[in-house]
Every structure is written in structure tokens, then in C-alpha cells.
Amino acid sequence: MSDVRTATVPRPAVPYLRIPPDADPYLVGTVCSRCAATFVGARKVCSRCGARGGMGTMALSNEGTLHTYSIVYRSFPGVSVPFVSAVVDLEGGGCLKGNLINVKPDPREITFGMPVEVVFRDAGRRDADGNAYLSYFFQPRTAGGGQAR
């Protein structure tokens, strides 16, 4: 990830993205100890069973499968199109929406259930103060399940 570790550490694009100083970035989630529901991000109460305590922190998997998608051709000004808006089920729990990259934006090239991995890249956009952001993306997983980045 040396490409994103420039002079200043980037900020996370979402609150559930952790950027440790000496390790790879990862996404965090919450698991309910009563009903085992998993959630992306932190929470104190389980919206599935209503449990008010016993919510544990977990690192979300970087591997998952494509649940559904759309190929977006019209977006807001300044957003480059087309891009693939993808909903991905993570292994071990959690569901994320994000851009599916390194695939042709063509329904013939995209398969439901295809294995994808979560990768972390510069968001490619800065805030009003010029700060850089790190975000997550999905890309097709290679047959060997390798984590080549």
C-alpha cells in the first residue's frame, strides 16, 4: 500500500475503515453475542434482536461474493461514469456497497455470486481542505484466491 502512504496519512473515507500505522487497513464490524447478527461499523444495540449489550467488535473479511449490482451511467456532476455499483456479502458476515473495479462495466462480464476481494486505494478525491482519503473497492478474486495487490 505504499502508493497511499505519502507524506501525510490519508483519512478514512468511511468511519468503519481503520488505518493502523504499521499494518494493512481493514474494515470493522460488530457482532451481537445474543443472536449473532453482524453489522458493518460500530453499534451499541442490536437492531435484529434488540440486545443492548454484548456487542463485540470484529474485523470484517476482505473476501466476499457479489450479491447484486448496477452499472451506473448517469451520476452527479464530477463523478466519472460508467462505474459498477456493487453489493457484496462478506465471508463471515457483513454486507457492503462499493465500486467494483478491474472489471469491464458490461453485464456479460459480471456474474452474480462471483468471488471478489476488498482492496484499499486512494479515494481519488479530496475534501475542501485538501485532505486525501483512503477508501475500499471490490475487485474480482483470482482463481487461486491470492491477495495480489
Added chain:
Amino acid sequence: MSGDVYVLGIDMMKFGRYPEQTVPELGGQAALMALDDAGLTIDQVQALYCANLGQANAMVGQRILREIGQTGIPVVNCANACAAGATAFREAWISVKAGLYDIVLAVGVEQMGRGLLGGNRADGISTEGLLGSATMPAVFAEAGMEHARKHGTTFEQFARVSVKNHHHSTLNDRAMYQLETPLDTVMGAEMIAYPNTKLMCSVNVDGAAAAVLVSERKAKQLGMKRAVRVRASALTSDPWQERDLVMADVNTCTRNAATQAYEAASVGPEDLDLVELHDCFATAELLHYENLGLCPEGEAGAMIESDATALGGRIPVNVSGGLLSKGHPLGATGIANIYEIATHLRGEAGKRQVAGARLGLTHVLGLGSACAVHVLERVSP
């Protein structure tokens, strides 16, 4: 025990673009039309329930009364995404059902900009196009693709929804468009979010609709001839689902609302003569065929191909032209759908009349999610 609730008067203005008018003016116009339809005046109305999203914090209901008569009655302003109009109608229904009032008014009104709805803004950077898309065409495309994944539904089957609904609206002069769109035109239109092309997205328009609801006692007193009985009113939110923080679930809340409404009315989908459902995007209409029980699981694609949901078919859906072609002024949509059904039940729908219609269902879906279903019945023999 206060008996059934009846729609005594209901009307909608032609949906279109009215930039020169204010939201209260549009709402006031529809309110007066509905009062005229009921043969009543604002002095007789005991409460007002008003739906609007664009000015949800700006007392639209009270401003409507400033246009048409400030009688000092209670006003409730409702925002519930695209279910706002039906929510206002339902709140009005509840108040009469509870025996609190005999005559109440529900108004839905919206003035829309053009262009994409949805999107989001993070504190630091915009996430649209970075974390997928939160625009409405993409969100409902993803919901449609989930159906395609399960049942093999095709782009062409989704596109046929638009062909049908645009055709229907050629028979409805209150609709924004009266324009045929053949299949190749729909499929060849600008792709917005696959599989939704521009002609498969609802039209942003201005509009207003209003209904006068009365108690059974009052309906008997004022005349039942054109009254429409509210057989059921159901409102749900989305129960927990694994993906719902990422992908709003539009299906479960619709299924739950439909089940509750059929049970309350002691009817089934097979008893319906017509349906107005929330076709905010062509993909959505097919999902709701199954959600409302109009066809068995997985058969929505075949159902649109069979013309069963076209005017003249087994169960006509969105004979008004639907949100796709009549237009979708968010806060007004829920009451406009009820207007369409009521007009058929009264036998006053002209060229697009569903012959002999006795029982109809309306459905709206506010993303995030709120679902309202109403079952309406003709009273006169």
C-alpha cells in the same frame, strides 16, 4: 365501534410543471377540487393531514389553509418519503375510524426539481461513485438485478413495464405524458443505471391530490352514491434483514403490508379488479407483482410478457400510466394512486375504465423504508 370510513370526495390536478405556483397554492387547488367533488366546504372539515417532502419543515398544511380557509382546525404535516401521501391519507382514516372526527381532509403536494434523486454527502468527501451509487435509479436497478439473479428476469421484461405504463397514460389526460414508447425505444433510451434506461425512470413533476374522508354516519347522511369504502389500510416499515443497512429492503415491508391489508379486508389478490403500485422504476413494478401476490414467486417476468397487467388483462396494473408516465410528485403520489382506483370504482375513468371494477388496491413504497397499502371498494351496486 364507528363503522367503516369512506372517501366521499377525491381529485388530483394534472401532473406537470408549475414553477410559477407555490406548494401551498398547488395543495390548496387540489384540496378545493376534492371538497367540490364531495359537495362540502372547508368550514365543514374537522382536521387536515398534509403530505409534502420538499418543504417538510415549513408547515405546508397550515399554509394551505391560509390559501383556502383558516378555520383553526388541527393540522398534521407528514413526511414519509414516497409513502408520505398514503401516510397522510391513513392518518386521516385513523382519526375517523377512531371516532374523533366525521369529516377530514388529506392533501399530498410536491414541487420537484429535475434530475437525479438520491445520492449522499459524507462529512469529508462525497461518496457517490466512490462507494457505489446511492442514486434512486441505481438503488432500484440493484433491487431489480437481485430479482434477475433469483429468477432470470431480463432487461427486456423490465423494459416492457415502461411500454405498458406509457401506453396506459395515453388514455389519461391527467398524466404528465401521453406518448407511446415501443419496446425498442425504451431499451434504446439513454442508459441511466443498468437495467433502467431513462424511459424506465419515473418522471419528476409537480402535482397535488386530495381526498375527503368521512365516517359511515356522515356518508349515509351526505349520500353514498359516489362514496368509496376503505376496506383496509396498512403501513409497515422494513424489518431487520442482513443487507438492509446497505441495500434498503423494498420487498419485505411490501409483503407485510399486503398480508395485513388482505387480512383486514378479508380478501385475496385474486379478488382485485385493478392495482396502482409503486413503479418508481420499471424494475420495481415486477418485484411488486410477487410482493403483492398478483402472481406466484418468480413469475413476474412471464406475467408482464403475458399482458395480464395491461388494461384488458386479468389484473390491470397502473392503468393511470403509473409513476413512470403519469409522473411522481413524491408527496402527492400516494393520494393520486387512491384517486385513480376511486375513479375506476365510481365508473368514471372514461377511456381507460376497468370494466365493472369493484375492488382495487393501492401501494406506495418510501425508500428507507415505508410501505402503505390500501384496499378500496365500490359502494353502489
